[in-house]
Amino acid sequence: MSGGRAALRAPRRRAEAAETPLPQGVALAADLAVQRGAFRLETKLSVPQGEVTAIMGPSGAGKSTLLAAIAGGVRLTSGRIQLADGAVITRRRHLPAARRGVVMLGQDARLFPHLSVRDNVAFGLVVRGLARDRARQVADEWLWRVGLSGSGPHRARELSGGQQQRVALARALAVSPRLLLLDEPLTGLDAETAADTRAVLHEQLSSTRTTTLVVTHDAFDAAALARQVVVIEGGRVMQRGPVRQVLEAPATRFVAAVAGLNRVRGTADGGVWTAPGVDGDVRIAGETPATEADRAPLVAVFRPADVRLSRAGETTWTGALRVARDEPHPIGEWLGRVVRLEPTPGGARVHTTKPDVVVEVPAAQLAALALAPGDPVRLALDGADVRLMPDP
Incomplete structure (x- = not known):
């Protein structure tokens, strides 16, 4: 009987062992479909290791759905997501968000109101097993890196919107995520605050070489932060390539409008x-x-x-x-x-x-x-x- 069970399990082990590893320099590869009511997202995506890739498209194109599928908030309808460590995610093999090494940061910083700024940044490190005192030291280092040195004892409500977004960025980067997802993080900030926050994002993403997907509707953000851009319209990839190349030769009216052409x-x-x-x-x-x-x-x-x-x-x-x-x-x-x-x-x-x-x-x-x-x-x-x- 035990031999029979082993025989039944063997094909599955062989199939999992046969998964093709990602090419060197690729952090994530996705060829997926997500059905949400009448809307269907079908996207093929390859994310380079250590680089920033911008995702652009009109409202309702499927940009946030794509991030949610990668982060684990939405189950795939079909297709797969493969991570650099060999993990493969499908509809049947749904890896929980906490085990993907993916951190998402959106328009709302979502800081814990009952914790200090320092403890907000230290939270993820403590959850991962780092001693609290050491986690707070690391948090202070990150607050210094994002230009908020000395703000550790304050509560989030005492900070401006731009400062809260910097704290959220520090918290995200402190845990060294496999992949950082930014869902229009500058939307809602005034022009001056957005410019300051954009500069901090560029500096920290460049220095840490954190693999990042950033959803934006702004061509300036794409050009300032990313090397590659993927344009999604109606749930499909319509154009992809280096940011300058895409903006100079728009394949759709949406891209042309974003590029000012x-x-x-x-x-x-x-x-x-x-x-x-x-x-x-x-x-x-x-x-x-x-x-x-x-x-x-x-x-x-x-x-x-x-x-x-x-x-x-x-x-x-x-x-x-x-x-x-x-x-x-x-x-x-x-x-x-x-x-x-x-x-x-x-x-x-x-x-x-x-x-x-x-x-x-x-x-x-x-x-x-x-x-x-x-x-x-x-x-x-x-x-x-x-x-x-x-x-x-």
């Missing part, structure tokens, strides 16, 4: 890029990739500051549209309609259609134009300011 879909037509406009095709004489044949899908990428905007000759939309249809317009110029205006420190971003294009307008020009939603405008763009790329 226009991204308009069109086609190649006799060496000219064309896209549907309200008064016929918009045509730009950009440098068409040599490999693209006529009618091949092309994406035009250009900066809002490179678009020139002026009022149309007619003040009403119907009047401007009638004139535009009767008069030919040169390449690089078209009629648009103001959709909305977003204030900026130096003026406004004017959203126009069709096609959907954002234009940066300085304050003085904005005052002279006196634009309002629905107004007809003329737009112009030099081909030299446009980068044309194949539409993936």
